[in-house]
Amino acid sequence: MAKEGVLTPQSTDFPRWYQDVVAKAELADNGPVRGTMVIRPYGYGIWEAMQADLDRRIKASGARNAYFPLFIPESYLHREAEHVEGFSPELAVVTHGGGKKLEEPVVVRPTSETIINSYFSKWVQSHRDLPMLLNQWANVVRWELRPRLFLRTTEFLWQEGHTAHADEEDARAYALRILHDVYAAFMRDVLAIPVVLGRKTERERFAGATTTWTCEAMMRDGKALQMGTSHELGQNFARAFDITYLDEQGVQTYAWQTSWGVSTRLMGALVMAHGDDAGLRLPPRIAPIQAVVLVVRDEEGVAERAATMCDELDAAGIRSELDLRTDTSFGRRVVDWELKGVPVRIEVGPRDLAQGEVVLAQRVGATKEPVALAELAARVRRALDDAQDALLAEATARRDEHSHEVGGVEEAIEAAQGGFALLPATALADGAETRLNEAGVSVRCIRRHDGSLPGPADGDEGLVAVCGRAY
Amino acid sequence: MAKEGVLTPQSTDFPRWYQDVVAKAELADNGPVRGTMVIRPYGYGIWEAMQADLDRRIKASGARNAYFPLFIPESYLHREAEHVEGFSPELAVVTHGGGKKLEEPVVVRPTSETIINSYFSKWVQSHRDLPMLLNQWANVVRWELRPRLFLRTTEFLWQEGHTAHADEEDARAYALRILHDVYAAFMRDVLAIPVVLGRKTERERFAGATTTWTCEAMMRDGKALQMGTSHELGQNFARAFDITYLDEQGVQTYAWQTSWGVSTRLMGALVMAHGDDAGLRLPPRIAPIQAVVLVVRDEEGVAERAATMCDELDAAGIRSELDLRTDTSFGRRVVDWELKGVPVRIEVGPRDLAQGEVVLAQRVGATKEPVALAELAARVRRALDDAQDALLAEATARRDEHSHEVGGVEEAIEAAQGGFALLPATALADGAETRLNEAGVSVRCIRRHDGSLPGPADGDEGLVAVCGRAY
Numbered sequence: 001m002a003k004e005g006v007l008t009p010q011s012t013d014f015p016r017w018y019q020d021v022v023a024k025a026e027l028a029d030n031g032p033v034r035g036t037m038v039i040r041p042y043g044y045g046i047w048e049a050m051q052a053d054l055d056r057r058i059k060a061s062g063a064r065n066a067y068f069p070l071f072i073p074e075s076y077l078h079r080e081a082e083h084v085e086g087f088s089p090e091l092a093v094v095t096h097g098g099g100k101k102l103e104e105p106v107v108v109r110p111t112s113e114t115i116i117n118s119y120f121s122k123w124v125q126s127h128r129d130l131p132m133l134l135n136q137w138a139n140v141v142r143w144e145l146r147p148r149l150f151l152r153t154t155e156f157l158w159q160e161g162h163t164a165h166a167d168e169e170d171a172r173a174y175a176l177r178i179l180h181d182v183y184a185a186f187m188r189d190v191l192a193i194p195v196v197l198g199r200k201t202e203r204e205r206f207a208g209a210t211t212t213w214t215c216e217a218m219m220r221d222g223k224a225l226q227m228g229t230s231h232e233l234g235q236n237f238a239r240a241f242d243i244t245y246l247d248e249q250g251v252q253t254y255a256w257q258t259s260w261g262v263s264t265r266l267m268g269a270l271v272m273a274h275g276d277d278a279g280l281r282l283p284p285r286i287a288p289i290q291a292v293v294l295v296v297r298d299e300e301g302v303a304e305r306a307a308t309m310c311d312e313l314d315a316a317g318i319r320s321e322l323d324l325r326t327d328t329s330f331g332r333r334v335v336d337w338e339l340k341g342v343p344v345r346i347e348v349g350p351r352d353l354a355q356g357e358v359v360l361a362q363r364v365g366a367t368k369e370p371v372a373l374a375e376l377a378a379r380v381r382r383a384l385d386d387a388q389d390a391l392l393a394e395a396t397a398r399r400d401e402h403s404h405e406v407g408g409v410e411e412a413i414e415a416a417q418g419g420f421a422l423l424p425a426t427a428l429a430d431g432a433e434t435r436l437n438e439a440g441v442s443v444r445c446i447r448r449h450d451g452s453l454p455g456p457a458d459g460d461e462g463l464v465a466v467c468g469r470a471y
Numbered sequence: 472m473a474k475e476g477v478l479t480p481q482s483t484d485f486p487r488w489y490q491d492v493v494a495k496a497e498l499a500d501n502g503p504v505r506g507t508m509v510i511r512p513y514g515y516g517i518w519e520a521m522q523a524d525l526d527r528r529i530k531a532s533g534a535r536n537a538y539f540p541l542f543i544p545e546s547y548l549h550r551e552a553e554h555v556e557g558f559s560p561e562l563a564v565v566t567h568g569g570g571k572k573l574e575e576p577v578v579v580r581p582t583s584e585t586i587i588n589s590y591f592s593k594w595v596q597s598h599r600d601l602p603m604l605l606n607q608w609a610n611v612v613r614w615e616l617r618p619r620l621f622l623r624t625t626e627f628l629w630q631e632g633h634t635a636h637a638d639e640e641d642a643r644a645y646a647l648r649i650l651h652d653v654y655a656a657f658m659r660d661v662l663a664i665p666v667v668l669g670r671k672t673e674r675e676r677f678a679g680a681t682t683t684w685t686c687e688a689m690m691r692d693g694k695a696l697q698m699g700t701s702h703e704l705g706q707n708f709a710r711a712f713d714i715t716y717l718d719e720q721g722v723q724t725y726a727w728q729t730s731w732g733v734s735t736r737l738m739g740a741l742v743m744a745h746g747d748d749a750g751l752r753l754p755p756r757i758a759p760i761q762a763v764v765l766v767v768r769d770e771e772g773v774a775e776r777a778a779t780m781c782d783e784l785d786a787a788g789i790r791s792e793l794d795l796r797t798d799t800s801f802g803r804r805v806v807d808w809e810l811k812g813v814p815v816r817i818e819v820g821p822r823d824l825a826q827g828e829v830v831l832a833q834r835v836g837a838t839k840e841p842v843a844l845a846e847l848a849a850r851v852r853r854a855l856d857d858a859q860d861a862l863l864a865e866a867t868a869r870r871d872e873h874s875h876e877v878g879g880v881e882e883a884i885e886a887a888q889g890g891f892a893l894l895p896a897t898a899l900a901d902g903a904e905t906r907l908n909e910a911g912v913s914v915r916c917i918r919r920h921d922g923s924l925p926g927p928a929d930g931d932e933g934l935v936a937v938c939g940r941a942y
Contacts, residue, residue, distance in 0.1 A: 036540035038539050044536050070626050072503070096564040108541075138610075139541055
């Protein structure tokens with residue numbers, strides 16, 4: 001059906017394909033204020049599924065949800081020097097409220113370290129209060145000059161975790177637990193996106209952090225997308241906001257902290273990691289509709305039979321939807337469900353039904369086969385499991401095929417045009433990162449040669465810089 | 472335990488009692504920017520439970536969630552004359568973004584009719600697109616001069632539904648479905664708060680609506696709290712934003728619309744409808760912790776036995792928490808759980824355990840009794856059901872006792888000092904509403920004498936104005 005050309009082909013113009021699919025699958029639309037975004041019901045349904053799964057994992061890691069104000073006094077940002085330097089150029093500033101000019105302007109939160117830590121300083125008193133583990137689901141604002149739906153928007157939705165710990169080891173262990181057990185596990189097991197984990201270079205580090213850990217994925221055009229980060233803040237904010245506790249020896253000590261977040265950017269990753277020229281391909285575990293039951297022609301009680309199939313699928317724990325729009329052409333409806341990336345389509349017509357069959361069409365693999373009615377739920381379940389596995393396998397294979405070990409910076413720049421360049425970290429000395437950046441390539445992360453994370457005492461020897469062009 | 476005086480007694484100073492309990496039960500704290508609020512984990516857990524229940528009901532009513540931008544161009548608000556007049560004095564205005572002065576200032580949404588309806592005008596084309604039923608969970612900002620946590624805050628969290636329909640009857644039926652089946656049912660069956668339903672007077676109507684329907688509750692000091700509203704917008708916004716559709720006869724027609732919302736104000740209602748001098752009393756269906764298992768002294772394996780009890784309660788679908796803080800005094804912990812309004816407290820000590828018993832203490836009714844271990848889950852379940860019923864019965868009885876039929880405005884003002892005054896609607900003529908307002912009393916809603924809602928053609932005869940002092 002992709003022949004009909006609803007979308008610009010990926011090979012012709014990947015960014016335009018992205019824009020087309022976000023619009024035509026009804027995921028999102030541009031807002032009236034530059035860089036803002038409307039998330040439409042179909043897109044928001046996917047985001048809600050992501051939120052529900054992540055929220056469960058975050059709570060299982062011990063953090064509790066809370067909510068802090070949107071408005072932060074401008075002066076708060078100035079308390080941590082690197083933080084204000086990093087965020088000042090992107091701030092939205094409220095100067096008037098209730099018809100009057102404000103005495104002190106307030107900024108719309110670009111992230112909430114400053115305001116949350118001003119409360120940690122009240123709430124953290126004794127070692128018994130630690131670790132203090134909080135998370136919030138919120139909107140944040142960072143003024144974007146080159147906005148792109150989901151990837152870079154002036155306002156976006158995210159979760160941001162903020163924690164305080166008694167010592168550095170506990171803070172590091174928690175930052176890494178979130179990175180591994182919450183973020184990377186969710187991305188792999190639910191979104192079917194394999195991620196490379198590593199440490200950011202000093203240049204790419206979060207403003208105010210001592211270490212930024214990151215999940216980096218490869219999109220289908222070979223470019224990298226940062227999907228989530230987990231920061232060790234050291235004692236930077238604890239010193240700026242005076243977060244101290246009385247330790248077991250009765251000594252007043254600064255807390256050690258972390259912060260971590262993933263955002264609606266994950267929506268962009270989902271689109272670009274799996275979509276093809278016919279549209280989205282949603283991993284079944286995140287798909288709001290896992291199987292659509294499409295009535296080809298409503299004759300001889302087909303609609304009723306199809307409704308019964310939906311009930312059976314729902315009863316089997318499969319999220320289904322009934323498509324009764326027989327006044328729209330069959331072909332147009334098929335194109336629409338392919339665009340929306342629904343994993344399984346069940347076509348129900350009078351002739352098949354007479355033979356006790358329906359047609360099961362799979363979005364991943366584009367297969368079509370007759371299935372006996374009695375086996376429907378079991379076959380759909382198997383198709384969903386297969387699609388989930390196939391998408392992860394395909395994305396993993398593509399990433400590995402497009403990752404190349406290189407020896408030097410110029411070679412890395414070349415290799416990064418089509419994927420990831422794996423450069424020995426020792427080659428990063430002497431302004432090499434600047435040279436990469438000038439060529440449009442960045443160091444996505446530093447990891448060990450075997451793919452594991454570097455330890456705090458690791459030297460550059462044995463470490464690899466994963467380089468790529470990036471969203 | 473209330474004797475210890477952690478809270479100002481309600482009879483001494485109800486507003487101060489409210490402030491005390493919100494702080495000491497760790498529900499919320501003031502934000503640094505005037506009128507903003509930090510919702511702490513315990514308070515946010517209650518809000519999450521409210522959201523989950525309401526979201527299920529809203530989706531069951533056919534609406535889908537979406538998300539629209541926080542920032543609205545100032546010019547959008549001017550398109551509907553009454554709307555801008557109502558909201559202008561409360562706006563927060565962003566004048567600078569990304570380090571530059573903006574060409575057109577943007578307002579932080581005080582509500583989203585204008586921005587959402589600008590998209591409805593694109594999305595609604597044919598009668599087949601109707602009804603279009605959307606909802607969003609979001610933060611909104613209305614500058615507050617006299618803020619109070621949860622009740623009036625500059626930023627608050629809410630859901631706002633926005634719908635478009637083919638005709639007035641369908642719009643009205645949907646606005647009332649939300650009022651009855653979503654809002655009032657949730658408030659009664661989950662929050663255990665009985666509400667009076669009715670229509671707002673012209674003066675109290677939402678800015679831009681043709682009719683505002685409301686849920687009004689009575690707090691324990693006899694004052695009214697507006698808990699939720701559902702508006703018929705007529706064709707006001709459809710005309711302002713050009714939302715038209717081609718009807719079945721091929722005629723271009725303006726849509727009919729509704730909007731409706733409830734907010735974190737519900738948290739304030741929950742506190743003031745049920746709380747007593749010892750603190751919150753949470754209806755079990757909304758309590759994040761339904762039963763706390765409190766280890767009196769950790770001797771002879773008491774802690775392990777208590778942990779097992781928690782597992783058993785969880786397995787029986789009862790949300791439980793284990794209190795092992797034996798280094799804090801028993802009395803102080805009891806005061807704390809009473810403050811937090813946990814419905815059931817199970818006290819576990821070595822002596823009781825030796826007899827195969829624990830002590831079950833109920834927050835509502837303040838009873839304490841020994842319970843055999845084998846019966847624990849069943850007894851806790853019954854205690855929770857009883858508490859849910861008792862709170863609703865108590866709130867209903869209080870409201871009815873403090874509602875008085877009166878004949879005229881002066882009598883209404885007097886009766887409204889201690890509750891609701893039920894005044895014949897015919898007595899509202901000739902500036903009577905102004906007289907009430909000057910005396911600090913407002914018309915909360917108009918309903919029929921039998922408690923049902925007025926129909927569109929009802930005259931004042933047979934209608935009753937429910938008057939009260941209000942939050």
